[in-house]
Amino acid sequence: xxxxxxxxxxxxxxxxxxxxxxxxxxxxxxxxxxxxxxxxxxxxxxxxxxxxxxxxxxxxxxxxxxxxxxxxxxxxxxxxxxxxxxxxxxxxxxxxxxxxxxxxxxxxxxxxxxxxxxxxxxxxxxxxxxxxxxxxxxxxxxxxxxxxxxxxxxxxxxxxxxxxxxxxxxxxxxxxxxxxxxxxxxxx
Numbered sequence: 001x002x003x004x005x006x007x008x009x010x011x012x013x014x015x016x017x018x019x020x021x022x023x024x025x026x027x028x029x030x031x032x033x034x035x036x037x038x039x040x041x042x043x044x045x046x047x048x049x050x051x052x053x054x055x056x057x058x059x060x061x062x063x064x065x066x067x068x069x070x071x072x073x074x075x076x077x078x079x080x081x082x083x084x085x086x087x088x089x090x091x092x093x094x095x096x097x098x099x100x101x102x103x104x105x106x107x108x109x110x111x112x113x114x115x116x117x118x119x120x121x122x123x124x125x126x127x128x129x130x131x132x133x134x135x136x137x138x139x140x141x142x143x144x145x146x147x148x149x150x151x152x153x154x155x156x157x158x159x160x161x162x163x164x165x166x167x168x169x170x171x172x173x174x175x176x177x178x179x180x181x182x183x184x185x186x187x188x
Contacts, residue, residue, distance in 0.1 A: 038181040040151040042158040044068060046085035048097060048180035050126060055097060057085040067096075070184035072152075072159055078103025078119065081159070083182050094129040097177060099147050099163050106159070112147045114139035114165050122147050124165045126175050137167035137175045145177065159186050 034054035036045035046068055047056040057067050067086035072079065079101065086096035101112065103119040112122035117138065124145060128135040139145060145165025152159050163180035 032179060035179060035181065036183075038150075038160075038162060039183045040158070040160040041183060042153075042156060042185045043183045044185055046083070046097075046182045046184065048163070049176075049178045050095075050097070051176055052178075055085070055087070055095070057087055068184065070159065070182070070186040071188075072106070072157075072186040073188050076103070079105040081106055081186075083159070083161075083184060085182075092131065094127075096127045096129075097125070097180070098127075099124045099161075099165075099180070099182075101147075106149045106152060108149055108152050110149045112149075114144045114147065116140045124163065124167060124177070126167050126177060135169055137169045137173075139165050139167050143168045143174065151183075157186050157188070159184055 031049055031052060031054045035047035035049070035056060036043070039045065047054065049055065067088070069082060069084040071082045074080075080103065081101040082098065083100070084096060084098040086094060088094050099114075099122070101122045102117065104112070104122060106112070114124045115121040117123040124139045124147070126137040143166050145163065147161055147163045149159070149161045151161075160183040161181070163182075164178045166174050166176050168174050
């Protein structure tokens with residue numbers, strides 16, 4: 001019974017602290033919740049986490065839409081898929097994420113391992129462009145990830161998928177891309 005007033009004081013303090021956070025709008029935001037849903041309808045969405053931070057292409061200006069690209073074409077004796085998203089940031093830098101195949105057909109349910117850019121491979125990259133130059137992170141045969149094709153509709157020209165990868169730059173620094181998803185209308 002001696003500890004009852006202390007217990008009540010602790011509960012009261014925690015209740016006040018909790019309500020204070022709610023009043024001031026202090027709510028931790030999950031970076032994953034900032035990504036578009038993983039759909040398969042041709043919604044033209046793209047997003048992933050870059051070192052745990054949400055990366056979603058946004059409008060560059062009122063006249064341009066989001067910086068998105070999706071092509072699935074047959075040329076030079078093979079199929080080539082390119083899915084890319086980019087952003088022009090407030091500080092003038094540009095960032096981009098690309099997943100691609102070179103001379104490699106894709107199919108729904110297929111899982112491809114990212115490797116070095118070469119015919120017959122899937123590869124991925126993350127690039128930062130700034131006034132001081134380009135910093136490109138790429139997959140290779142040992143630093144890799146996966147692309148999973150969840151939908152390919154050649155009639156409606158929809159390709160959807162999920163991806164994750166680690167990529168390395170020329171100095172050996174690694175970037176981690178996770179929880180990637182895209183749902184795009186592609187051009188041929």
